[in-house]
Amino acid sequence: MSQASNKVKWCLNKAKRELEEIGMHRGLIEQEQDFKSASLHLAKARHNLKAALFFQKNNYSDWSASAFFYCVYHCFLAVLRKFGYESRNQECTIAVMEMLKEQGKIEIDGRFISTLKISQAKEDEHSIIKIREDFQYGTDVEFHRKEEFEKLAQMCKEAIEATSKIVFSK
Numbered sequence: 001m002s003q004a005s006n007k008v009k010w011c012l013n014k015a016k017r018e019l020e021e022i023g024m025h026r027g028l029i030e031q032e033q034d035f036k037s038a039s040l041h042l043a044k045a046r047h048n049l050k051a052a053l054f055f056q057k058n059n060y061s062d063w064s065a066s067a068f069f070y071c072v073y074h075c076f077l078a079v080l081r082k083f084g085y086e087s088r089n090q091e092c093t094i095a096v097m098e099m100l101k102e103q104g105k106i107e108i109d110g111r112f113i114s115t116l117k118i119s120q121a122k123e124d125e126h127s128i129i130k131i132r133e134d135f136q137y138g139t140d141v142e143f144h145r146k147e148e149f150e151k152l153a154q155m156c157k158e159a160i161e162a163t164s165k166i167v168f169s170k
Contacts, residue, residue, distance in 0.1 A: 002098075002099065002102055004095045004096075004098035004099040004102055005099050005102075007091070007092070007095035007098075007099075008028065008092070008095050008096055008099050011027045011028035011087070011089060011091075011092035011095060011096075012027065012028050012029070012030065013027075014026070014027035014028070014089075014092075015027030015028050015029045015088075016029075025088060026088050026089050027087075027088065027089050027092055028085055028086070028087045028088075028089065028092040028093075028095075028096065029085070029086050030084055030085060031084055031085070031086050032084060033081070033082060033083065033084045034081045034082075034084075035081075035082065035167070037078075037081040038078045038079070038081040038082045038167045039078070039167065041074045041075070041077040041078035041081060042074070042075065042078045042160065042163055042164060042167060044070075044074040045070075045071045045072070045074035045075045045078065045156075045159070045160050045163065046071075046160060048067045048068070048070045048071035048074060048156075049067070049068075049071045049153070049156045049157065049160065051063075051064075051067040052064040052065075052067035052068050052071065052152075052153065052156070053153065055067060056143070056149060059142065060141075061141075061142045061143045061149060062135040062140060062141045062142060062143075063135075064143065064149065064152075065128070065131045065132040065134075065135040065136070065143075065152075066132050066135070066136065068128050068131075068132070068152045068153070068155075068156055069116070069128045069129065069132040071156040071159065071160070072112060072115065072116055072128060072155070072156060072159045073090070073093065073116065075112070075159045075160060075162075075163035076093050076094070076096075076097050076112075076116075076163075077093065078163050078166075078167050079097065079100065079106060079108075079163060079166050079167065080093060080096050080097075082166065082167050083096075083100060083105065090116070094113060094116055094117055097113050098113060101113070106166050107166075108162050108163075108166065109158075109162065111155070112155070112158075112159050112162065114127070115127050115128045115129065115155065116128060116129050117129065128152060128155070131148070131152070
């Protein structure tokens with residue numbers, strides 16, 4: 001069993017335990033495929049990309065970093081809903097994406113996955129998670145490198161396109 005599959009199993013058990021103990025979870029549950037929810041997550045991803053562009057245009061580009069992060073994250077949630085999962089945990093979401101890719105159930109560029117992985121942040125200069133955390137916990141209020149902003153905007157557009165192909169394919 002791969003590391004991603006082991007993590008998915010752990011996430012499923014975590015959610016099951018939490019649901020039994022407190023009636024809510026911060027893990028992963030299996031449900032019926034839900035194309036309506038998948039479509040709504042994709043709409044939310046588009047909304048977050050628009051928000052990132054709006055923030056930049058109105059001199060709040062530090063908030064764009066979070067919007068870029070959630071754009072890609074909602075793409076992932078859309079894929080999970082297509083395959084019958086509901087996640088309330090970023091690590092669990094990423095693990096399912098890795099597992100689905102390993103199993104050949106989805107074709108998606110690995111950079112979309114690695115950009116949200118904190119463990120990859122040092123290796124990827126344009127890691128959305130790293131940039132988001134730098135803005136979230138730091139004092140900068142704007143992107144200083146326009147090309148960095150543009151690369152993230154382009155990555156989000158490509159993630160939305162790739163997700164649309166996955167969600168709406170048979």
